[in-house]
Amino acid sequence: MRVTMIGAGYVGLVSAACFADFGHEVSCIDKDAHRVAALNRSEVPIFEPGLSELVENNVRQGRLEFAVEATGIDRTDTVFIAVGTPSRRGDGYADLSFVYQAVREIAPLLAPGTVVVTKSTVPVGTGDEIERILREKRPGVDLQTVSNPEFLREGAAIQDFKHPDRIVVGTDDARARAVLAEIYRPLYLNAAPIMYVSRRTAELIKYASNAFLATKITFINEIADLCELVGADVQDIALGMGLDNRIGGKFLHAGPGFGGSCFPKDMAALIKTAHDHGTQLRVVETVAAVNEQRKRAMARKVAAALGGSVRGKIIAVLGLTFKPNTDDTRDSPAFPLIMALQDLGAAVRSYDPAGMEQAKPALPSVTYCTSSYAAAEGADAVVIVTEWEQFRALDFDRLRSVMAQPVIVDLRNVYRPDEMLRANFRYVSVGRA
Ligand code: UGA
Numbered sequence: 300m301r302v303t304m305i306g307a308g309y310v311g312l313v314s315a316a317c318f319a320d321f322g323h324e325v326s327c328i329d330k331d332a333h334r335v336a337a338l339n340r341s342e343v344p345i346f347e348p349g350l351s352e353l354v355e356n357n358v359r360q361g362r363l364e365f366a367v368e369a370t371g372i373d374r375t376d377t378v379f380i381a382v383g384t385p386s387r388r389g390d391g392y393a394d395l396s397f398v399y400q401a402v403r404e405i406a407p408l409l410a411p412g413t414v415v416v417t418k419s420t421v422p423v424g425t426g427d428e429i430e431r432i433l434r435e436k437r438p439g440v441d442l443q444t445v446s447n448p449e450f451l452r453e454g455a456a457i458q459d460f461k462h463p464d465r466i467v468v469g470t471d472d473a474r475a476r477a478v479l480a481e482i483y484r485p486l487y488l489n490a491a492p493i494m495y496v497s498r499r500t501a502e503l504i505k506y507a508s509n510a511f512l513a514t515k516i517t518f519i520n521e522i523a524d525l526c527e528l529v530g531a532d533v534q535d536i537a538l539g540m541g542l543d544n545r546i547g548g549k550f551l552h553a554g555p556g557f558g559g560s561c562f563p564k565d566m567a568a569l570i571k572t573a574h575d576h577g578t579q580l581r582v583v584e585t586v587a588a589v590n591e592q593r594k595r596a597m598a599r600k601v602a603a604a605l606g607g608s609v610r611g612k613i614i615a616v617l618g619l620t621f622k623p624n625t626d627d628t629r630d631s632p633a634f635p636l637i638m639a640l641q642d643l644g645a646a647v648r649s650y651d652p653a654g655m656e657q658a659k660p661a662l663p664s665v666t667y668c669t670s671s672y673a674a675a676e677g678a679d680a681v682v683i684v685t686e687w688e689q690f691r692a693l694d695f696d697r698l699r700s701v702m703a704q705p706v707i708v709d710l711r712n713v714y715r716p717d718e719m720l721r722a723n724f725r726y727v728s729v730g731r732a
Pocket residue numbers: 420449450451452453454509512516549550551552553554555556557558559560561562565621622
């Protein structure tokens with residue numbers, strides 16, 4: 300199959316590389332000429348395990364190419380739209396201008412029968428508007444519009460793309476369904492279920508899934524707070540709840556609050572969609588508000604670990620990305636935490652294996668260090684914010700020897716309280732005595 304991917308950002312790049320790896324002929328279009336030139340040299344601009352190798356192999360084997368102009372799009376079977384849909388300033392609604400702009404640009408070039416697919420996360424009804432634009436630009440021409448949301452996680456994107464829990468295809472058109480079935484055939488040969496639904500339903504499945512996952516996290520975070528007050532252990536509670544198949548054990552890891560480029564943005568967009576339709580998603584609204592408060596509240600936890608105040612103290616923050624195995628710092632819980640610590644009078648040193656360059660513009664007064672131990676130099680407390688693998692095996696003796704006080708605030712529960720006690724650290728974690 301011939302596939303054109305519009306957008307070489309996170310979703311576009313991963314999807315394009317994986318489709319090429321399935322054996323399809325993929326052309327990935329992006330307006331950023333530098334990015335395109337780098338990608339044609341197999342230089343991948345984002346940090347995602349396995350992606351460089353996948354791009355390199357498929358470019359070398361001639362199945363994947365990158366271009367600025369959509370030449371050849373008139374011969375393609377499908378066009379996937381994977382451009383950004385950032386939160387619009389002011390009202391939190393998904394900014395769809397890049398999506399509509401892309402559709403306007405490609406519309407005159409498409410051959411009859413081409414299937415246009417949205418992979419970007421787009422609010423309910425976006426497919427209807429795309430269809431309207433296509434009709435307006437190409438009256439009487441058979442061009443189908445399909446929603447095919449993506450469920451991949453940063454840091455595990457290729458695994459998620461190649462082993463999805465489900466593939467959602469939103470269209471009522473039988474031929475468009477057949478085209479999508481052919482594109483995903485390698486996956487459902489491996490037993491990935493493909494579900495066909497209406498386009499609006501597919502658009503909403505994506506938002507409902509992200510909102511539900513965010514709700515699960517926020518729920519366990521609040522239970523963690525209660526655990527600290529009553530002397531219970533949130534990890535055992537998550538395990539005890541998760542063994543109930545109706546609940547499931549995933550996304551019950553308590554922490555400093557969820558972040559990233561998806562959950563906060565998608566929840567804002569979902570809340571706005573509900574308002575536009577004259578209703579309210581009160582659970583989702585509460586989750587978003589509770590999570591925002593939580594991120595900054597983590598600074599109070601650090602202060603409490605130091606006897607109530609961080610004024611004049613040096614705090615070493617380990618981890619700036621919103622989760623490990625990515626260089627993405629968007630909406631990372633580390634940022635409000637660091638800002639709150641600085642507001643409370645602390646000096647912050649930090650180390651992150653991949654996210655320091657991204658953090659510098661927003662957090663200019665942090666001292667950026669070359670390792671965990673360099674960050675801990677002279678620190679009154681080390682705060683683990685992101686559960687990078689290398690923070691899971693810190694050399695406690697070395698750490699203690701460079702710190703001013705042996706205090707660890709572990710916001711990801713990567714260590715056990717008993718081992719930290721043995722290592723002679725004052726240890727504070729989330730939802731555990
Ligand atoms: C999320 C979804 O998991 C993907 O299915 C979806 O495709 C993606 O958004 C998207 O919409 O594009 P992602 O943002 O990459 O993926 O990261 P997650 O692994 O979901 O983590 C999100 C945040 O929740 C992180 O800050 C993470 O630390 C936090 N989290 C996650 C917890 O605090 N506890 C958990 O148990 C799980």
